[in-house]
Amino acid sequence: MLDANRVRVLVEVAHAGSVSAAAERMSFSAPAVSQQLTKLERELGCALLERGRGGVRLTAAGRELLAYGERVMGDLRDAEAAVRAAAGEAPRRLALGAFASAGKTLVPSALAAFRRAHPDVRLALSDVEPPDGYGLVTSGDLDLLITHRYPGVPLPAAAGLHRERILVDPLLLVVPEGHPAGEPGTPRLEDLAGEEWICGAPGISNRVALESAAQEAGVRITVAHETRDYEVMLALIRAGVGVGLIPRTILGSAPKEGWAARPLSGGAGGAGRRALAREIYVVHRRRPWRPVPEMVEMLKGAARRARERGAERFG
Amino acid sequence: MLDANRVRVLVEVAHAGSVSAAAERMSFSAPAVSQQLTKLERELGCALLERGRGGVRLTAAGRELLAYGERVMGDLRDAEAAVRAAAGEAPRRLALGAFASAGKTLVPSALAAFRRAHPDVRLALSDVEPPDGYGLVTSGDLDLLITHRYPGVPLPAAAGLHRERILVDPLLLVVPEGHPAGEPGTPRLEDLAGEEWICGAPGISNRVALESAAQEAGVRITVAHETRDYEVMLALIRAGVGVGLIPRTILGSAPKEGWAARPLSGGAGGAGRRALAREIYVVHRRRPWRPVPEMVEMLKGAARRARERGAERFG
């Protein structure tokens, strides 16, 4: 039968993106990892990854094995946790992955609350940009993933995982102070075709969302400045160089001067269409052990408070 | 993280029932297995099995780990099969577990048909008496399990497995030739209280089924002879030493002289109650690879033919 330790090496390499990075994470030397991969490939009689500059890429067979391997690793981790729990030991570590802007707004208060409730559990937060991270949850590298979906971006399949939406976070049109679209009323995308837009690079979620909304509305927009960081985007808007879409939860903790935000009536219809919003989800394995559901509850609480604060301030 | 090879040792030991038997199956020496178990226990800081005369028994922690370990092993086997399939290799072995009386009647024709269709696939059949075998399927030691349920016996949980009923096999009352209950008509259990019954030892499925039916009917029955083998049971009945319940499919391939079979109206109600019958199921993992569903179809065909033959002969 396939050696599980070798499969683990493949999983780590796939997650890390390169042999050397995986070796680093496992505290091995790079040749050790390379040798194990070679043996695994010889054992299976087919190539699992294509070596190339800047790392490796999985072949079809490699992706197939990765999917199973992630489950194996997750089950092994769960097994250990279950046995220790049965023996009365409490888990000591909870690994959390979140996209950058969640890490700045939603997560801190939940983390603080969790820390108060479980001072003995070590928390580990890492940046994971959607749509990545599902594999890390399956393999147990993450116990909990906070991810999002922007309109126009498909939600990845969550095979074998539990996914739950915790927040609908409206995307507000943000314009420099004094800009006509900032006055009371609901601006339409069609009226903003001439603006200089600020958003992420092609492929970044908010760029995709903006472009698909523009397409639906039948307008062409021009992106003048590219940044994926909403703080930077807001600074640019305050400087008067353009307009952008920013999630409401982000605006709640932003400086209050120099800009105005309005809900955007996206698409052609106006009244009939749902407002533009990103959805925020938590993802974890089935049968989560005890602290995970608790953390989910705390995140839901943080999401609820953020929603209320935002609704109060931005209507 | 937990070493998968050690977990595998635990799974093998649990399935084999003793350290030495597991060592035998893995082509290791007994001390090798013992050492791995010791290390696993030290690693987890708790006992996984109780050593005792005649083998070992799992502790609660051990059973917990076993459940996960079986999944891990099954996933590893599936992973290998999936990669080989993606590389165009066809699976070369199909392991089948069946209870004894299925092995004599239902299985042979399906096996023969499968062999014709896939001469290159090695078939392996092993005896597995219900309610055992689910763990062997989960861990991939078996690709397909043929199991049964007698009335009054609960069906085990099939966590993560696919289970499908392929046959309802009526239990007929079989009496010596000339016995009054063998005449046309539907005998009732209540009228047979004075008989000498033949069935399995306490705990054997048909014994449990008989006793629970008797209890429902409010009669006490006396078991005079104990055998779990239906061939033996039928021979005893033909010798006139008692009566018994025998599945209809078994009777189809039995000598035709010296006995009579009638459907039994079990329980107090009579007409309203379902006839006494055992149910036959196939169990396999989800995402079975190609030959498994085919074998299931062949077994269903064999079951259908057995049902038709039995219905024709015994009404």
Add this chain to the structure above:
DNA sequence: TTCTTCTTAAAGTTCTGCTTAATCAATGTA
């Protein structure tokens, strides 16, 4: 070009894990 980064090759060392042989414990038998 040279430099950097990543992977692989070769050779040596460490260390895990297996085997053999002996010991212990429980049970059944002469």
Add this chain to the structure above:
DNA sequence: TACATTGATTAAGCAGAACTTTAAGAAGAA
């Protein structure tokens, strides 16, 4: 009671697997 049998463990030694170091090949980037 002594003795054989079965099954698990301990101890010591050995082999092979896996890791490390060192070096070399490939493919962009400066």
